[in-house]
Amino acid sequence: MSSISIIGTGNMARTIGARAVAGGNTVEVMGRDRSKAADLAKTLGGGATTGEWGSAPAGDIVILALLYDGVVPVVSQYGDALAGKVLVDISNPFNSTFDGLAHRKETSIAQEVARVAPAGARVVKAFNTVFRHVLEKGRPDVFLAGDDAQAKASVEAFIQSLGLRPLDVGDLKMAHWLEGAGVVTVGLANHGVGNLDFALGITELPVRAGG
Template sequence: MQIAIIGAGNVGRALTTAWRRAGHTVTLGVRAGGDEPARTFATSLGADVARPGDAAANAGTIVLALPWAAAESVVGELGGLAGKTVIDCMNPIARTPLGMGLALGHDTSGGEQVAAWLPDAHVVKTLNQVGAEIMADASGFPVPPAMFMAGDNEPAKARVAVLLADLGFEPLDAGDITKARLLEPYALVWINQAIARGKGRNWALAALERGARS
């Protein structure tokens, strides 16, 4: 697939690494000033670098790997993205009186906000649930780690499921985009264990089933 990844930080680079390894075409969308380190990284993997709008214009699947605070303005520069699949892997992380939390939730979600900004695109919330290291390499676990996705467009979710499997995850459909309300707090389960509870970053959650499926 032709994939544009907007944001060349931890997540953007992890996904570039793994999807290039799986044979996908990847362009990293970076802003002016971020070109050179990103270009060196991308070139080493046979990926390209472009401005975010140009990267998105030439791809069928666009991944948003940005800090939440930058998301709305960057998305606004991408054009309408009509009919394209947009993977939202951002978590609207915020400092709260209880420590790390979410800037919004319960009656909306980051995924729904992104879908509202891009009404003609097919937004799928996923790849927000484990650390970037696991996205770069999900091998070596006894079973594939689970990766939930939420979105309204079934063909888009089917395409994303292929991309998740290529990363080594078991794709699990959580339902429509409102289920991003579940997936964003769920990400905090991993973050809390990894950071606050000292479990580190080299682990993931999996879906275990007992008995045969009916």
């Protein structure tokens, strides 16, 4: 099992935290508002602890459960406190109409995190195509991307501990296209599916073959 720290106390922090505790992982919660972090840790149970905002996280894997425009500033603020950690960016930098990305350049929040992260920190993009309530109730596939094989392996093990299937799509620059897959997911919710009760994933040939 993994030792994880969650930076953030919002809905996604709560949902990932709950699944992480259920999967037998050690969980620490860090929030700007320490009392909110303590409340969430208490809600999560399973021995979840509270860390101090800006200090070195206890976990080897640090989930950045923040709104997309807060991710890079917070990683910058933490600075060397994140040295040696695996940083997991789960954000969706949607534009204001939810049909494209906020950055016009071919980049991603994950790649921008890698630019400001301290030496030895390794960034993995994951979870961004999964709607929160699907993560709560279902067993969605979880896509991930990153440059460091060992970091990806540790995130994959964490994803598996949640009872979910990790699907590696390649190196960190693929995070741009995973963010695009987040855009596709919202497009499906608004058009072809018409609701939020689904997840992007894969189906393998033996499973649905028969056409």
